[in-house]
Amino acid sequence: MKECVKNQKNEKFNTYLQVYKMQIIRSLTYKFDVYGNIIMQSIIMLASAFFWKALYAGNDSVQGVGVSDMMVYTVVSSMISVVLTTNVERRISNSVSKGTIAIDMMRPVDIYKVFFAENLAGVTTLIFQNLLPILLIGSIFIGVPVPASKEAFLLFVLSLFMSFCINWFIAVIFGMFSFKVIEMDALIQVKKHLIRLLSGSIIPVWFFPESIKNILSFLPFVYLYQLPLDIYIGKYDSASLTKGLIMQALWVVVLYLMFRFFKKKAEDKVMIQGG
Amino acid sequence: MKNLFKELLHYIDVTLVYIKMAFLSIIEYPSAIIGWLLSNPIQFIVGFATIKFVVAEFGSINGWSYGQLAFLYGLAVISHALSMIFFIQGWFLGFYVIEGEFDRFLTRPLGVVYQFLFNQINIFGITDLIPGIIVFVYGCVKVGFSPSPANIGLIIVMLIGATLIRGGIYVILGSSAFWTRSANDFGQYTQEIFDKTTMYPLSMYPESLQFILTYIIPIGWVSFYPVSGLLGVEEIGIGSAMSVWITLLVGIVVMCVAGFVFSRGIKRYESAGS
Amino acid sequence: MENMIEIKNISKSYHVVKKGEGIKGALKGLVKKEVKVIPAVSNLNFNIKKGEIVGFIGPNGAGKSTTIKMMSGILTPSSGEILIGGKNVKTHRKEVVQNIGVVFGQRSQLNWDLRLGESFELLRHIYRIDKTSFDEMIDTMDEILGIKELQDKPVRQMSLGQRVKGDLVAAMLHSPDVLFLDEPTIGLDISSKYALRKFVKEINEKRGTTIILTTHDLGDIEQLCSRLIIINNGKLVEDGNLEEIVDDIAPYKTLVVEYYDEQIPQHEKCEIISTEGNVAKYRFFKKEITAAKLIEDLGKQKAIKDVSIEEASIDDIIRIAYEGR
The missing domain is CATH 3.40.50.300 (P-loop containing nucleotide triphosphate hydrolases)
Incomplete structure (x- = not known):
């Protein structure tokens, strides 16, 4: 009996592994997408670097951040944006609008785990396809982004993993709104812009007024980009680091609970409608 | 000549029906209205606030005062909004190719480019327009730009040119799908690049990049050159009226190139299925 | 008219990109694309x-x-x-x-x-x-x-x-x-x-x-x-x-005749494709003789108990046309 359960578990895991593999193949198929994405993302990164260089002309350090830190910031931020790529909200809303969600949910696998496996696979491919080329291009044209210390790098990886989870849970919760709202495009845009502007991905939160910085520290956005970037550059002390990581972990938990809650509600709704 | 006029009237007539249908579609999805009303203004108001924070920290951006930046930013957002209303389909050209959506356009007695761009007019682009106008008017007041008829005329001509440049670039990028047959949508990247290069002075970038953005991918003409000309912030070697008319000319040229690339592409169109 | x-x-042909199998094939496709011309x-x-x-x-x-x-x-x-x-x-x-x-x-x-x-x-x-x-x-x-x-x-x-x-x-x-x-x-x-x-x-x-x-x-x-x-x-x-x-694909019909005994008569304008006891199947070309005439001729030689005519169904015809003769 025990053996059987174990086998079943293995089989399930293999299913997700299969999904993961298929997705990697799928993402490799479109050559043009790959090159196009690298070129576009590199242009954006270079433009950012020039932007900050121009701003820093005549200023050695602003808010305790020097121009070389800002260059590291630009390159690493571009790399993080690769890791935080997801289209799970669109996957869910498409499946709802096409009416296939009921079938998806009836399957003997957990559809959200399938989505997660797909997403993880997507990111794995992207690390080779986009992240490394961007790192290379950034290192050549902007400067090698050296982390502040070994310890900083390890903490960065930990924090980035939590960023990935926060990003994924936000996306999946947004996707579940499509059970209520037919037209998701606008909502996805709202989310995208909020993250773009409030997470520190484009303009570091350092340059925001103190009051806004305070408010942002209670919202999940800064834990997507700003915190891992702070850690990478070494712009932290033990107090701010502890506080940051605890808040980040807290957001992972809160969003996970919200995800569970909405998942239950969504399932009930599909059951009542009968597909 | 008379025939051409009749053709034009016909296209205007059909456009009016398309606009009516766009409004009717919006009413079908009330939740989307709220979404767009929130999303687009948030984007640009927060975007503008960040410029304010940056200027507060760094003083000025490459010699441009806060008011001048608002003027530049406002105009850039307005032309962005106009391009979103009329040319947003360019972002989705890949999708049209993959899904065989051009079948429908090709079996109707109207220009294919026209049908492609206008079959779904994006009325929601208006929600981008409003924050753009607010910031622009604020900028006008700050820099003391007088709303004389001549000035308003120049601004309109400039906006037409800028919108055509943006739209032309969307269509050119989108047309790549005829060759690649991939539905990748570069909209987000395109917008980010446009944001970086039209909402801040181009002169802050290295000269090589300025050269590219002036002569090869003429994004500089979307906002930087005409605004520099109009406000006299930077020495660009041409008068204010001249800079505006060149913008229009560049817009027309980019659009023609886009039309050429598109028409070459549509010949390779292979529909969907077998 | x-x-x-x-x-x-x-004539019309399509250009199709050949894709390799598995991760290896997909990786290969990134570097080199094989285009196949398929005539439609x-x-x-x-x-x-x-x-x-x-x-x-x-x-x-x-x-x-x-x-x-x-x-x-x-x-x-x-x-x-x-x-x-x-x-x-x-x-x-x-x-x-x-x-x-x-x-x-x-x-x-x-x-x-x-x-x-x-x-x-x-x-x-x-x-x-x-x-x-x-x-x-x-x-x-x-x-x-x-x-x-x-x-x-x-x-x-x-x-x-x-x-x-x-x-x-x-x-x-x-x-x-x-x-x-x-x-x-x-x-x-x-x-x-x-x-x-x-x-x-x-x-x-x-x-x-x-x-x-x-x-x-x-x-x-x-x-x-x-x-x-x-x-x-x-x-x-x-x-x-x-x-x-x-007519072009199946220019013949089959006449099935049941006699009272096992002595099966012949006819010069058709061939017997099978006999089974007192039942015979005659295949004849529509251009050469009509079914009525054939029954009449056969009836003169031997008393007939029952007849039926078998024809290729449209289904069969179309299938034959698709598969080629």
Whole structure:
């Protein structure tokens, strides 16, 4: 009996592994997408670097951040944006609008785990396809982004993993709104812009007024980009680091609970409608 | 000549029906209205606030005062909004190719480019327009730009040119799908690049990049050159009226190139299925 | 009768990117792309006269849709030319499409979000149809398909049958001389199929519309098509009316005769293909002798207990045509 359960578990895991593999193949198929994405993302990164260089002309350090830190910031931020790529909200809303969600949910696998496996696979491919080329291009044209210390790098990886989870849970919760709202495009845009502007991905939160910085520290956005970037550059002390990581972990938990809650509600709704 | 006029009237007539249908579609999805009303203004108001924070920290951006930046930013957002209303389909050209959506356009007695761009007019682009106008008017007041008829005329001509440049670039990028047959949508990247290069002075970038953005991918003409000309912030070697008319000319040229690339592409169109 | 459609030696090939298998193949594809040229249609020649209903049939992937798409201006032939109403489709696209209607069974030209009437209204403006002839056409269509009760329904709420009705009307609004129907009956229930067939017959009779349809439905073929064009592997295999094709593919019938005993008589104009006890099967060519004459001749030699005639079914005929003889 025990053996059987174990086998079943293995089989399930293999299913997700299969999904993961298929997705990697799928993402490799479109050559043009790959090159196009690298070129576009590199242009954006270079433009950012020039932007900050121009701003820093005549200023050695602003808010305790020097121009070389800002260059590291630009390159690493571009790399993080690769890791935080997801289209799970669109996957869910498409499946709802096409009416296939009921079938998806009836399957003997957990559809959200399938989505997660797909997403993880997507990111794995992207690390080779986009992240490394961007790192290379950034290192050549902007400067090698050296982390502040070994310890900083390890903490960065930990924090980035939590960023990935926060990003994924936000996306999946947004996707579940499509059970209520037919037209998701606008909502996805709202989310995208909020993250773009409030997470520190484009303009570091350092340059925001103190009051806004305070408010942002209670919202999940800064834990997507700003915190891992702070850690990478070494712009932290033990107090701010502890506080940051605890808040980040807290957001992972809160969003996970919200995800569970909405998942239950969504399932009930599909059951009542009968597909 | 008379025939051409009749053709034009016909296209205007059909456009009016398309606009009516766009409004009717919006009413079908009330939740989307709220979404767009929130999303687009948030984007640009927060975007503008960040410029304010940056200027507060760094003083000025490459010699441009806060008011001048608002003027530049406002105009850039307005032309962005106009391009979103009329040319947003360019972002989705890949999708049209993959899904065989051009079948429908090709079996109707109207220009294919026209049908492609206008079959779904994006009325929601208006929600981008409003924050753009607010910031622009604020900028006008700050820099003391007088709303004389001549000035308003120049601004309109400039906006037409800028919108055509943006739209032309969307269509050119989108047309790549005829060759690649991939539905990748570069909209987000395109917008980010446009944001970086039209909402801040181009002169802050290295000269090589300025050269590219002036002569090869003429994004500089979307906002930087005409605004520099109009406000006299930077020495660009041409008068204010001249800079505006060149913008229009560049817009027309980019659009023609886009039309050429598109028409070459549509010949390779292979529909969907077998 | 004048030719409505002239197909002059057209060919069309597709370029397909070959993809490798598995992760290795996908990685390889990133570096090098192999392009394969696949011919879809080769050297097709035929004419269609005004007022004909032509069934364009063939197995999946035979090139039917490709040909219909070339005729309706969606695809351009790699070589050869297509004239509709004497005009070249490639060089006079707008004029030609003003005179044709197209319905693809698997795809709609109607606006998904809006009520059906809005899509009609748009087409009225696109094709410059004046209000009176538009209203007349809607009336006619209402008689055949009962379209008026659907006009206020949003297309996304329609059943497939209703949607196809909407698409048929949409294709007819500008009174085209030629109507292309690509698998119009696919997925339809019996009553919707009936409505569609009635529609095809009536507009053909009343308006003289030339109709070209592709289908896999034998009912469509039997009931509608005055002429069949069968293509396979992109080449024309058969062209003619149903009887002609049957005569061509299966020019013989089989007469089964049961006698009172096992002595089976012969006949010089047919061959015995099998005997089983007192039952014999005679195969005869329709051109050489009629069944009645054969029965009469055989009856003179031996008393006959029972007869029946076996004929190749349309099913068989089409299958033989597809598979090649």
